[in-house]
Amino acid sequence: MKPSIGFIGLGLMGKPMSTNLLNAGYPLTVWNRTASRADELVAAGAKLANSPREVAEHSDFLITIVSDPPALEEVLWGGTNGGALAGLKAGATYMDSSTVSPELARKIAAACANQQVRFIDAPVTGGDWGAKKGELVFMMGGDAEAIKDAGPILEVMGKKWFHLGPNGAGQTIKLAMNAILALEVEALAEAMALVTSAGLSGEKLVEVLQSSMGRSGLLDVKSQNLLKNDYTPSFPMRLMLKDLGLALDLAKQLGVTLPATTAAHATYAHVKNAAKEDMDYSGVMKFWKK
Numbered sequence: 463m464k465p466s467i468g469f470i471g472l473g474l475m476g477k478p479m480s481t482n483l484l485n486a487g488y489p490l491t492v493w494n495r496t497a498s499r500a501d502e503l504v505a506a507g508a509k510l511a512n513s514p515r516e517v518a519e520h521s522d523f524l525i526t527i528v529s530d531p532p533a534l535e536e537v538l539w540g541g542t543n544g545g546a547l548a549g550l551k552a553g554a555t556y557m558d559s560s561t562v563s564p565e566l567a568r569k570i571a572a573a574c575a576n577q578q579v580r581f582i583d584a585p586v587t588g589g590d591w592g593a594k595k596g597e598l599v600f601m602m603g604g605d606a607e608a609i610k611d612a613g614p615i616l617e618v619m620g621k622k623w624f625h626l627g628p629n630g631a632g633q634t635i636k637l638a639m640n641a642i643l644a645l646e647v648e649a650l651a652e653a654m655a656l657v658t659s660a661g662l663s664g665e666k667l668v669e670v671l672q673s674s675m676g677r678s679g680l681l682d683v684k685s686q687n688l689l690k691n692d693y694t695p696s697f698p699m700r701l702m703l704k705d706l707g708l709a710l711d712l713a714k715q716l717g718v719t720l721p722a723t724t725a726a727h728a729t730y731a732h733v734k735n736a737a738k739e740d741m742d743y744s745g746v747m748k749f750w751k752k
């Protein structure tokens with residue numbers, strides 16, 4: 463018998479992740495703040511719960527993936543009936559794949575330990591494309607045994623997972639990694655602005671980049687967005703900005719100075735605050751478009 467899975471958060475990432483679990487034959491109960499986002503899953507056989515707590519009550523293995531720390535706190539402790547944590551049974555496992563602060567991950571771990579629930583912080587990378595293909599990469603903090611037991615479930619949603627240390631370690635690596643992604647894309651946008659202002663085409667820059675040491679999988683993908691001026695969200699800028707803010711908060715707590723991340727945060731914030739639409743973080747290129 464496959465364990466019953468509860469899934470909270472059916473956004474760009476959560477919907478394809480939970481769909482893959484349902485297609486793999488796991489009994490699935492879901493909840494999303496905007497209930498209509500669950501329609502397709504319910505039509506395909508998932509149960510719709512009335513609250514996060516009700517999802518947790520039906521779960522051997524609970525997964526959450528929501529926007530940010532306040533959203534996660536709302537799901538876990540908010541609402542009129544106590545939130546998801548109040549519904550978790552002793553012996554259950556809870557995995558959070560939202561990107562939040564390591565501090566919040568440790569607070570959740572402590573609350574879970576009090577009720578004999580195993581907690582794993584497991585943010586992901588791979589974007590909605592990786593979520594759809596079941597090729598996400600999980601960065602995990604928590605108990606080795608819990609992570610080992612989660613293997614068959616992780617296999618459905620991802621292609622690789624790393625156990626990085628105790629609770630909070632997954633979030634720490636994720637924030638550091640997203641800072642690199644944000645800086646890479648911002649550097650490409652800057653270089654593109656320089657080249658095009660000099661009267662050369664962005665295509666030329668990208669062509670040379672792809673034959674150089676500066677090449678990266680990320681830049682291969684995002685350079686196409688920049689060249690086409692197409693910033694359809696794959697990883698939304700609002701979430702990248704949130705992650706840069708979380709990385710800077712963590713740096714402050716640790717007494718580490720991050721000058722480039724600080725500058726990138728200001729550039730992304732400028733573009734995001736001026737934008738009317740939701741866009742991918744590669745839309746940082748708009749900083750240079752008049």
Ligand code: NA7
Nearest residue numbers: 471472473474475476495496527528529533536560561701
């Ligand atoms: P999306 O597509 O913006 O989805 C966010 C999800 O979080 C979506 O299900 C939202 O519900 C939910 N949400 C947002 N705020 C709340 C509150 N206050 N209470 C309950 N649920 C909430 O993001 P992604 O799927 O791309 O990313 C999710 C996480 O993975 C994020 O941390 C990324 O950085 C990585 P809605 O449908 O809007 O009602």
